[in-house]
Amino acid sequence: MEHRTVFEVMTHSVVTAAPTTSFKEIVRLFADHDISAVPVVDEDRRLLGVVSEADLLRATAELPDLEGRWAGVRLLSQERGVSDAETAAELMTAPAVAAQPGWNLVETARTMHRKEVKRLPVVDETGRLVGIVSRSDLLRPFLRNDTAIRDEIKHDVLAGTLRLAPDVLRVAVDDGVVTLTGRVDERADIPVIVRLCRSVDGVVALHESIDYAYDNLALDVEPPR
Template structure:
């Protein structure tokens, strides 16, 4: 049984910019590739930052940033004598929030939620850009068909991993909702079964009605011989 990582769902062929890419070229990249952000990388594909549509609009229209501060580059240029933004280096948000290619989908989703971002550049162990993951990418496992979910739970989890008898637990799956019914010897097995089944890609939620022969979660109860 294998769990998907960011590497499995991310976009591998990433549209990128270098620090000298012009603002006009960035706008063209957005339009021609139907994207809303581009990672900015150096000659070794190390991530330097990210330019989003919001960054470009703030620079050209002098819009306030998310905290209400006026961050338009042209406004800053008037106050500080700075030149207008011309390149990706002038526009990019740096350092960028990133994900690692080996992260789980849950870990990635939590980072997106915590940082309030819609997409994350993905880097390998050397810091090189290897992909980009969006919120919609994280939803791909939920498109998995019910029979595939059923077969993985029934055979890979219950029989191969947990070594349960094939008829011990009955599995039904409908629109990603899993229901487990059956009987096990030990009560302590039930949380393990539930946890492993919840980890299967495509499981929306899980219900269980599993009986047990004896309660080995109670310390003063001996296992029957």
């Protein structure tokens, strides 16, 4: 049983900026490609940072960044009397939070939530940009139909991984919500079954009503001979 990775759902063709890309050029990239952020890369496509709409607005409004620091580059540019058309290198958030191609979707979603970002650049082991993954990319597996989800649970999880007989558990799937009913030998098997079924791509929630022959979680209970 295999689960999707970032590499499988990410966008492989990424709009990028160079460190010297100007403020206005970045705005044009956003408008032309209907995006709200661009990774900034060097000549070898190594990730240097990310420029977002928030970065541009913060610079123009002279607002503090997310850590409460003032946009020092802009203040310096004002003092020196230079143009307000700053570059990507001066505007970008760095170091950028990035994902690895082999990350699973749950790990990626947790990172996005923790870092409060809408998308993550994806880099290989050398730090080179290979793609970008967004929130909508992570939601794509939930487009799987109920039949595909049920078949994977029945054949790959229950019969394949857990080697349960076909009549042990019944599986119903309705709009991605899985219901498991039946009876197993050992109570300790139930959390394992639930965890593996819950991890199948496209599962929104899981409900179980599984009975057991004996409670092997209790220390004073002997399994039947």
